[in-house]
Each structure stands twice: as C-alpha cells, then as structure tokens.
Amino acid sequence: MSGMNSDQLHRSTLGIYSSLMNEFNPSLQKLVSLGNRYVQAFQALAMTSEAYFSALSEIGERAFHTISSRSLGDVLIEISESQRRLTGELDGVFRRFSIEVLQQMDNNIRLDRDYISGSRKHYEMEVHNQAAALEGQLRRGANQDCSEYLQFLRESNAEALKEEERRYRFLSEKHCALIQSIAHLMNKTGGPLQQRADAWTVETDATRAPEVRRSLNNSVGMREEETGKSREELPLGNIPSRAPSPQGSISRSSGGQYVRARAAHQPGGSSPTLLPFTRGERITLLVQQPKNGWLFGRADSSSRQGWFPATYVEAMDDPPMTTCSGSSSLRSSSSMSNLLDQPAAPPPPPPPSLSSNKQTEMQPIPPSHSENKRSKPPGSQPELFPKGTNPFATVKLRPTSTDDRSAPRVHR
Structure with missing residues (x-):
C-alpha cells in the first residue's frame, strides 16, 4: 500500500466507498428481506407442526383408553408433547434471530447510507481542497510539497478499509451468535431427546412380545394403575x-x-x-x-x-441365585473341586508276573512322561478334561522323577 502513488490511492478509496454504497448495503437489504421470509416460513411450519402433533396427541389419547394399546397411546402422547416443547424452543431461537440479527441489520443499513454518503463527500471535498492548494503552489513557482497530500490519501484509504472490514465483521458476529444459539439448543435437547426416542422404540417393540399381550389381557386393573403412574413419572424431569x-x-x-x-x-x-x-x-x-x-x-x-x-x-421374573463377579477365579476352583470329587479310575489289570498281594496294594498313579505316549488300555474311563477343555492345559510342568515303590514292577 505504501508503494501506491496518489492517483492509485485516490481510486482505491473511491472504489471502497462505491462498493459499500452500491454492493454491500443493497446485498444486506436483500438479506434482511430473505431473513424475514425465513422467519415467516418457520411460523407457518410451527403452526402446521402444532396442528399435526395435536392430532397425533388426540389419537394417543384414544389409544390410551383402550385395553390393548395403552402403552402405545402413552408413547404417542409423549412424542407429541416433546415435539411441542421442541417447537417452542425453536420459536425462541427465531425470535432472537429476528430481533438481534434482522432488525439490527435493517437499522444499520438506513444509518449507513447517510454515514457513507457523508464520509465520501467529506473525503472528496478535502481532496479537492488539497489538490487546489498544490496547483496554486505550482502557479506561484514554489516548490511543491506533496508529502502532506500523500499522507492524507494514505490515512483516508486506511480508514475506508477499516470501515469495509467493520461491516463484514458485524455481519459475521451476528450470524456466529445465531449458530451458537442453535448449537446450544441442540446440546440441550439432542441428548435427552435421543434417550427418550430410544426408550419409546423399546417400549413400542416390547408390545410385539406375546407375554406382554397376555399380561395386558390378564391384569387389566393392575395395568390401569401402572399406566396411570407412568403418565406422571416416566416423562423425564x-x-x-x-x-x-x-x-x-x-x-x-x-x-x-x-x-x-x-x-x-x-x-x-x-x-x-x-x-x-x-x-x-x-x-x-x-x-x-x-x-x-x-x-x-x-x-x-x-x-x-x-x-x-x-x-x-x-x-426380572427370577432373581439370580449367585453373583456373576469373580467368574474367572471360580472357574479354576470349581475345576479343582471336580477333579477332587471325581471317582478314582480302576487300576489296569496287572501283568501275569505280579504277585496277588501286590495287586491289592496298587493305587492309580499319574502316568509318567514316557507312559503318556502309550495307548490307553481298553475299558478305561474317558479323560477328565477332553482335549481343548482343560483350564490347566497351558501350564508347562517340569519333568519329575518318583521313587514310588508302590508302582508295579514289570519284569522283562
């Protein structure tokens, strides 16, 4: 901007004033007209919404006084009331939009016409006066000092740019406030409304279950009392x-x-x-x-x-007998109790070389590492933990040796 000469600065300043007078203000006036139509459209929508959901509420009232659809009627009435509250909240937003945005813009347009017109006339008059003074100095043969004139043009151009920026900032601030009002309304009503919508969906789907229909037919009197309470308590406060x-x-x-x-x-x-x-x-x-x-x-x-x-x-019809906590630890302890309570498997038949007194003293012992490779003798019981179900199958045991003299001795 500092490198511009006097003619460029003058044309730039006049262009800013012309843009504000001939483009910005007419566009703002059109925006106000469209905003008023927007508010009128919402008012018509609100009236139509009120008529629609009032009719829905009347249908819900009729369903509420029936035997088969009391809960569904209650859902329809709550939906109608929620929509009426939501429409009221939206009406408040549009009222603020009309007063704080549209009316403010309309007032500023009327004031700005006179202000911009007066500012431009003052600028042009000052430019004419300073240009005439410079021309008089030229006629007298005096040295022309254009520094003061250039400083005036720069300051006038910077002031015109600030005026232009000020108007666009005003427009942005007003609509930021509008969006914040809408966002506040969404945060205020969106979450609770979503929860109520989920609850209404669950309550509606529950009427498809045959046990719900049987309970409605078998306990009409009890249902009347419960639905009477639900009308007062279920709407969330x-x-x-x-x-x-x-x-x-x-x-x-x-x-x-x-x-x-x-x-x-x-x-x-x-x-x-x-x-x-x-x-x-x-x-x-x-x-x-x-x-x-x-x-x-x-x-x-x-x-x-x-x-x-x-x-x-x-x-819940039947309360649980035991708690569900600590299921992982109970599994191991129950597995150990099953292992200890399991009846001992009968010993395999002894080889022919064993004496009779050794047969009565033999007890079943865990097979050693080498005996695991042998095939199981016929007639033995199935494994205590089939493959893939033993909770201790992943535990690696250190190989051990035993000097158990009660084990059978096999003579080769």
Missing part, C-alpha cells in the same frame, strides 16, 4: 441432584429388586450422578419408586451407583 440417603428409600442389597436393562444407557460427558450400562445388564434397584422418571441403582458389572431412566429397564 430434572435429574435428582443427590443420591438418596441409605436410611431413606434405599433397600439393602440382600433384599433389593433386580431389573434388567432393555436398552443401553450411555450418558454423554462424565457425570458421576448417572449410571451407564449396556443392554441386558443386571441392575440392583436401590430406589423402588422413580423420581422425576429416574431410578437409582447399582450395576452388577461395575458396582457403580447412579441415576438412570426408568423406561430403560424391566423387572
């Missing part, structure tokens, strides 16, 4: 801030109720108050009644305690 007191509603582990996860619960973030688990995992309930749609329990796999949605689990 705020997560309880604290775990319940052990002296309160927590049941002891010996008498706790077991439930099984019918959907995976993997909460985002690292909240210590939420309990993650996988589908099919067993959970011990520490709170028997849901609070705001949340239950408190302990996962048997990790022994971790926390809150989780009540719709993610189902009651």
